[in-house]
Amino acid sequence: xxxxxxxxxxxxxxxxxxxxxxxxxxxxxxxxxxxxxxxxxxxxxxxxxxxxxxxxxxxxxxxxxxxxxxxxxxxxxxxxxxxx
Numbered sequence: 001x002x003x004x005x006x007x008x009x010x011x012x013x014x015x016x017x018x019x020x021x022x023x024x025x026x027x028x029x030x031x032x033x034x035x036x037x038x039x040x041x042x043x044x045x046x047x048x049x050x051x052x053x054x055x056x057x058x059x060x061x062x063x064x065x066x067x068x069x070x071x072x073x074x075x076x077x078x079x080x081x082x083x084x
Contacts, residue, residue: 020064021066024057024060024061024064024066025061025066025067027057027061028054028057028058028061028067028075031050031053031054031057032054032075032079034050035047035050035051035054035079035082035083036082038050039082039083044083047083048083051079051080051083054076054079055076055079058072058075058076059072
């Protein structure tokens with residue numbers, strides 16, 4: 001546990017940042033799973049409709065530093081590959 005006042009504040013800040021990062025990662029996972037679910041049901045049209053929103057979520061996470069730029073690029077490439 002933090003002892004100094006500044007360490008206590010830093011702990012609060014890091015918990016808030018962790019919560020937002022976890023939320024962003026969860027959004028990525030949920031959108032990817034939705035697309036995979038549609039593909040499993042042989043519904044490529046719906047999967048392609050969700051692709052722009054998945055790209056948006058992935059790009060926002062990369063912009064905010066939740067995931068790295070190349071990781072975002074790889075995720076988008078794999079999504080586009082499976083929806084073709």
